[in-house]
Amino acid sequence: MSDLAAGTAPPLEAAxxxxxxxxxxxxxxxxxxxxxxxxxxxxALIGIACYGGPWLFPFGPEDADFDNISxxxxxFSLHPFxxxxxxxxxxxxxxxxxxxxxxxxxxxxFAAVIIGVIYGATAGYVGGRLDNVLMRTxxxxxxxxxxxxxxxxxxxxxxxxxxLFVSIVVVLWLTPAVIARGQAVxxxxxxxxxxxxxxxxxxxxxxxxxxxxNSLNVVIVYSSLLVLEVIITESFLSFLGxxxxxxxxxxxxxxxxxxxxxxxxxRLLLLPGSFLAATLFCLNFIADGLRDAFDPNER
Amino acid sequence: xxxxxxxxxxGAIPTLFALITLSFFIMRVxxxxxxxxxxxLTEAVLANLNRAYHLDEPIWMQFGRYLWGLARFDFGPSMKxxxxxxxxxxxQGFPVSVEVGFWAMLVAxxxxxxxxxxxxxxxxxxxxxxxxxxxxxxxxxxxxVIGPLLQILFGLELKWFPIAGWDGSxxxxxxxxxxxxxxxxxxxxxxxxxxxxxxxxxxxxxxxRAKGIGAMRVIWKHALTGAMLPVIAYLGPATAxxxxxxxxxxxxxxxxxxxxxxxxxxSNRDYPLVMGVTILYxxxxxxxxxxxxxxxxxxxxxxxxE
Numbered sequence: 001m002s003d004l005a006a007g008t009a010p011p012l013e014a015a016x017x018x019x020x021x022x023x024x025x026x027x028x029x030x031x032x033x034x035x036x037x038x039x040x041x042x043x044a045l046i047g048i049a050c051y052g053g054p055w056l057f058p059f060g061p062e063d064a065d066f067d068n069i070s071x072x073x074x075x076f077s078l079h080p081f082x083x084x085x086x087x088x089x090x091x092x093x094x095x096x097x098x099x100x101x102x103x104x105x106x107x108x109x110f111a112a113v114i115i116g117v118i119y120g121a122t123a124g125y126v127g128g129r130l131d132n133v134l135m136r137t138x139x140x141x142x143x144x145x146x147x148x149x150x151x152x153x154x155x156x157x158x159x160x161x162x163x164l165f166v167s168i169v170v171v172l173w174l175t176p177a178v179i180a181r182g183q184a185v186x187x188x189x190x191x192x193x194x195x196x197x198x199x200x201x202x203x204x205x206x207x208x209x210x211x212x213x214n215s216l217n218v219v220i221v222y223s224s225l226l227v228l229e230v231i232i233t234e235s236f237l238s239f240l241g242x243x244x245x246x247x248x249x250x251x252x253x254x255x256x257x258x259x260x261x262x263x264x265x266x267r268l269l270l271l272p273g274s275f276l277a278a279t280l281f282c283l284n285f286i287a288d289g290l291r292d293a294f295d296p297n298e299r
Numbered sequence: 300x301x302x303x304x305x306x307x308x309x310g311a312i313p314t315l316f317a318l319i320t321l322s323f324f325i326m327r328v329x330x331x332x333x334x335x336x337x338x339x340l341t342e343a344v345l346a347n348l349n350r351a352y353h354l355d356e357p358i359w360m361q362f363g364r365y366l367w368g369l370a371r372f373d374f375g376p377s378m379k380x381x382x383x384x385x386x387x388x389x390x391q392g393f394p395v396s397v398e399v400g401f402w403a404m405l406v407a408x409x410x411x412x413x414x415x416x417x418x419x420x421x422x423x424x425x426x427x428x429x430x431x432x433x434x435x436x437x438x439x440x441x442x443x444v445i446g447p448l449l450q451i452l453f454g455l456e457l458k459w460f461p462i463a464g465w466d467g468s469x470x471x472x473x474x475x476x477x478x479x480x481x482x483x484x485x486x487x488x489x490x491x492x493x494x495x496x497x498x499x500x501x502x503x504x505x506x507x508r509a510k511g512i513g514a515m516r517v518i519w520k521h522a523l524t525g526a527m528l529p530v531i532a533y534l535g536p537a538t539a540x541x542x543x544x545x546x547x548x549x550x551x552x553x554x555x556x557x558x559x560x561x562x563x564x565x566s567n568r569d570y571p572l573v574m575g576v577t578i579l580y581x582x583x584x585x586x587x588x589x590x591x592x593x594x595x596x597x598x599x600x601x602x603x604x605e
Contacts, residue, residue: 147543
């Protein structure tokens with residue numbers, strides 16, 4: 001008995017209790033997940049390559065090199081992964097297309113989260129009739145397969161990169177809205193909200209300064225999945241020829257070009273395909289890691 | 300139970316109506332009418348065309364006309380294929396799409412559940428690990444990357460199946476069906492595995508074993524019944540994935556289904572065709588969600604009908 005007490009006492013004294021904020025605790029859990037952290041590193045490398053890489057080339061993604069048409073893979077040459085049938089550098093085109101795919105993915109997810117959180121937080125905080133109307137609308141929209149809706153809206157706003165971006169965001173804010181509403185309902189009657197109201201804040205100020213920031217941590221976990229969804233939707237549409245229009249390209253439209261040419265040159269498919277697949281794998285692992293680390297129900 | 304089904308169906312009406320209304324008005328707002336494309340038409344011809352397609356009427360009358368047409372399964376005339384109505388195009392393509400979609404759902408369910416059960420029984424065995432890898436690939440890599448890759452592997456290199464085309468032979472159907480099924484195989488096998496592992500730990504399974512019931516019987520009769528509920532709940536989303544995926548698979552493999560009409564219609568701005576396919580596929584997904592809910596209600600005593 002005394003042994004036990006003696007055994008437990010010293011560590012208690014030696015290690016003073018360090019307060020960890022829930023966020024830091026979750027972050028620590030996340031950083032122990034090797035798969036998720038590794039995915040983050042790889043994703044960052046892909047991002048750096050796509051945005052920084054093209055600067056290293058002495059020519060642009062649309063420039064044809066007529067001396068090297070359909071050049072083979074030759075790692076230490078001007079065209080490390082060769083060129084396509086127009087003499088355009090394959091690697092450069094894929095990196096350039098990645099700027100569109102990653103850009104639309106991250107910015108689109110961010111915009112969708114902002115819209116969804118404000119919508120959901122308003123519904124949940126105000127409650128009553130407004131909540132009912134707003135969330136019924138979400139329910140109704142949820143019932144429609146979103147891919148068809150994106151295509152319809154895209155026909156209206158036009159087939160530019162911005163139009164594509166808008167039509168994806170307009171459809172994909174639904175899930176963040178549902179999540180944020182759930183948070184807002186549980187926050188509505190907390191003391192700090194009452195205090196804010198007693199202090200004279202308007203309802204909008206409370207929503208924007210108290211409800212929204214406090215719903216964010218849950219939404220952030222979900223938003224990594226949203227990035228994934230936006231990237232898939234964008235490449236899906238571009239693959240079908242309904243998204244990014246030539247001469248601009250994204251991974252989806254490059255995969256489309258590649259899929260049409262598999263009999264001549266499988267590299268046209270393999271290079272953009274593996275960049276897209278690698279990005280999606282990383283995002284999946286990051287999303288899993290974030291959920292394990294941040295979602296209290298999963299512990 | 301019956302009243303639950305009825306109420307669920309009534310609850311879906313606003314969704315269906317929203318789908319129809321949204322697609323109708325979005326299409327009306329969309330720029331570039333059907334006749335603004337190829338060549339300049341004289342005023343008189345344009346007016347006649349507009350009259351023939353009722354485009355000169357106020358929009359509410361057009362909407363009413365469209366709804367009335369829908370009630371009789373008349374989706375209006377196609378703007379691109381001038382000699383066909385959208386209904387005729389759908390009647391042509393839909394059976395093909397249904398065939399591919401149906402088999403893909405069936406393959407996904409059978410293969411997914413089997414892989415899931417084997418994985419749960421032999422955790423971390425060879426089959427479990429390879430099923431895990433297949434599932435990871437199926438979830439993370441979209442069909443429009445996997446499809447062409449399999450075309451290269453099985454069509455070009457191994458020459459087991461034709462690369463693309465639709466000649467009615469079974470050989471031509473295998474690859475598209477598998478590609479369409481793959482994401483659902485992935486999800487269903489993961490779901491089954493998870494819920495099966497959980498079911499094997501429950502008290503009622505332990506009781507069944509303790510009573511001396513044979514291992515196979517316990518697995519098939521006791522554990523599996525409980526483990527199937529999340530899988531059944533997934534059938535609604537699975538239908539949505541299949542419907543969306545069929546658009547891509549039909550494009551990749553050159554299958555003459557309505558998914559291809561949808562893509563063509565969207566790039567030609569053939570609005571009635573796009574609307575027709577959207578409403579049909581949206582309706583199917585809404586219906587699948589209702590069926591899923593009702594079946595869940597029938598099987599799961601914990602789902603309340605209220």
